[in-house]
Amino acid sequence: MPVVQPTESDRQFYRENGYFILRQIIPANLLRDLRREAAKAYDIALRISGPQAQRLAPLKDHAGELELQPFHEFDRIEGLNDAIKALLSDEHELKPTEEATILFGPRERPWSTEWHRDWRDHVLEAEFQAEIGDARWQEIAMDFRLWNQVNCPLYEDSSTWYVPGSFKRVHNTAAELRVYASSTQQELWDEDKRRTDEELELFCLRYCQAMPGAVQLVLNPGDFCIYRNVGWHLGNYVPYRQRMTLHTHCHTPAYAKFSADHAHMQKALAAGIDRHARLAAAGY
Numbered sequence: 001m002p003v004v005q006p007t008e009s010d011r012q013f014y015r016e017n018g019y020f021i022l023r024q025i026i027p028a029n030l031l032r033d034l035r036r037e038a039a040k041a042y043d044i045a046l047r048i049s050g051p052q053a054q055r056l057a058p059l060k061d062h063a064g065e066l067e068l069q070p071f072h073e074f075d076r077i078e079g080l081n082d083a084i085k086a087l088l089s090d091e092h093e094l095k096p097t098e099e100a101t102i103l104f105g106p107r108e109r110p111w112s113t114e115w116h117r118d119w120r121d122h123v124l125e126a127e128f129q130a131e132i133g134d135a136r137w138q139e140i141a142m143d144f145r146l147w148n149q150v151n152c153p154l155y156e157d158s159s160t161w162y163v164p165g166s167f168k169r170v171h172n173t174a175a176e177l178r179v180y181a182s183s184t185q186q187e188l189w190d191e192d193k194r195r196t197d198e199e200l201e202l203f204c205l206r207y208c209q210a211m212p213g214a215v216q217l218v219l220n221p222g223d224f225c226i227y228r229n230v231g232w233h234l235g236n237y238v239p240y241r242q243r244m245t246l247h248t249h250c251h252t253p254a255y256a257k258f259s260a261d262h263a264h265m266q267k268a269l270a271a272g273i274d275r276h277a278r279l280a281a282a283g284y
């Protein structure tokens with residue numbers, strides 16, 4: 001069955017809230033093949049990153065071990081690019097899936113990423129103010145040619161939390177900053193095992209639930225969730241959930257240009273980069 005096309009009211013929903021789910025876009029045979037390749041990708045991720053491995057990217061770098069054909073078929077799912085264009089614009093198209101990431105759940109212990117807003121939270125505060133500044137960031141964050149990230153799970157996935165509408169705000173609210181400041185990535189990883197597994201799971205869950213207005217994205221196999229990744233979001237993971245989720249992007253030439261022009265500002269995707277400067281700049 002071809003992908004159900006978004007309506008004008010779906011488009012409005014996306015522009016207002018910053019996320020939208022195209023339901024069940026993957027045909028059964030392709031889902032089987034993608035799951036088979038994702039299982040191989042998980043073995044590679046475990047080998048590279050150990051039992052808490054969260055991702056493998058890009059898939060094409062592992063062409064020797066992975067069969068890329070199912071990922072190429074994903075690119076050609078009937079009606080998918082039309083649906084992306086209907087929701088976003090004619091300029092948008094799915095990034096080739098062989099360049100995508102697969103996100104996995106941990107094998108041993110629960111953990112959560114910090115609440116974060118992509119890009120903005122991965123640059124140094126002083127450099128941000130010198131090169132971009134708040135006024136330009138408002139335009140950049142609201143530019144719908146940019147920041148259209150995708151999660152498409154191969155198994156049921158409720159790991160991602162999102163704050164609808166938050167992508168529109170240059171300045172975070174005091175309540176959002178209180179939650180952000182309430183923990184650190186180190187505490188959410190708990191590498192020195194201060195908490196039992198259950199204590200850590202509930203601690204991470206409370207941190208997710210504490211964010212005002214946050215919704216847990218409940219995605220079923222083949223659901224294609226597009227979200228503006230400059231809004232607040234996080235991933236919260238437990239070992240008892242089998243997670244294998246394609247993580248990709250609806251691309252535009254403008255996004256490629258922005259990424260190339262500003263690549264020098266993106267520091268490693270280190271958690272909590274410049275946390276103190278960002279909190280201080282927000283008067284926290």
Ligand SMILES: O=C(O)CCC(=O)C(=O)O
Pocket residue numbers: 103113118151159160233234235236
């Ligand atoms: O695991 C997820 O769904 C979220 C991942 C994430 O936060 C990110 O890639 O920025």
